[in-house]
Amino acid sequence: MSNTVLDNFEEITFTKPSDIIINQIKNLITSGQLKPGEKLPPERKLSEKLMVSRSAVRDAIKKLEFYGILKTHPQSGTVVAGMGVTALQGLISDILKVDGSNFKSLVETRVILEVNSARLAAERRTEENMTKIQLALDAYNYKLDQGLSTVEEDLRFHLEIAEASQNPVLKSLMMVITPDIITSFIKFDVCGADTKTERLNEHQAILDFIKNKEPEKAGLMMDRHLKDIKAFSITHKF
Structure with a gap:
């Protein structure tokens, strides 16, 4: 054939x-x-x-x-x-359509949304936003230290950044595509134990750039933070 x-x-x-x-x-x-x-x-x-x-x-x-x-x-x-x-x-x-969509396309869309949400968050965030992002990061770090699944905490961290962008449409789009991407990311163990320190440092750097109101650096760090999932989406088909 x-x-x-x-x-x-x-x-x-x-x-x-x-x-x-x-x-x-x-x-x-x-x-x-x-x-x-x-x-x-x-x-x-x-x-x-x-x-x-x-x-x-x-x-x-x-x-x-x-x-x-x-x-x-x-x-x-x-x-x-x-x-x-x-x-x-x-x-x-x-949501049901997203489950059957091309994973690479979802990841590409997520990167666009995430990078721009980080940039906008650095320009527009409030003190309340910073408190929520920090709490989400603390919860993520705690679960990671305990060797537990961090899928919910990671999602919360990224959604709090989208919330800080003060763009409700951007956050809504994030809510539609991000959970399934993160679930697949964790399921296939894209982030191994050897990247733990790197992930912690990247999360903290993103938070710091947003706190210091440095939009370009926040966007670049978010793009760097998503490099593993971008590479993963190229080599895997769902």
Whole structure:
């Protein structure tokens, strides 16, 4: 069989349980059966009803929390975010599309957003922004020192920088594409133990440049910080 014919075949993929759950939430929102502000059933009851593992339910909820579609409040449970139905439906559709998108394109887009968010943050950040970025970095460093997964803390650090840019559209775009990139980055162990010190230093340098209001240096350091994932996206296909 020639390579040309072979190229016409597509890899068979299977829908993940978490994506099926996300789709069900989308349908419930669209139909009006699940409204903004309404509380979701507990994980245990959802897993029993859907006949899937609690980890699948947890993955779906955590992913939707990443994007701000769900909010979990201590002692009171998980609720649908208080945004309009149309906005929620569109955002969920975008999330599901992103999962099947070209990874290299996602990374290229992330680099553009991240570099510019760092530059704008250095120009526009407030003292409150700096406090939040520092807290996110402290949480990241703590998890890294403990040898634990830092995916959530890393995401928070980068989103706090996007927040400091004072550009809500930029932050929204970051929220759509970044979580899946970071998850794949951690899953395939792109950042090995030997890069730990380097990552810590780069995070700190980005924070310092933003604090000192040096936009060009902040942007250049962010670009340098993302060099591993840029190289990874070139050599791997998803």
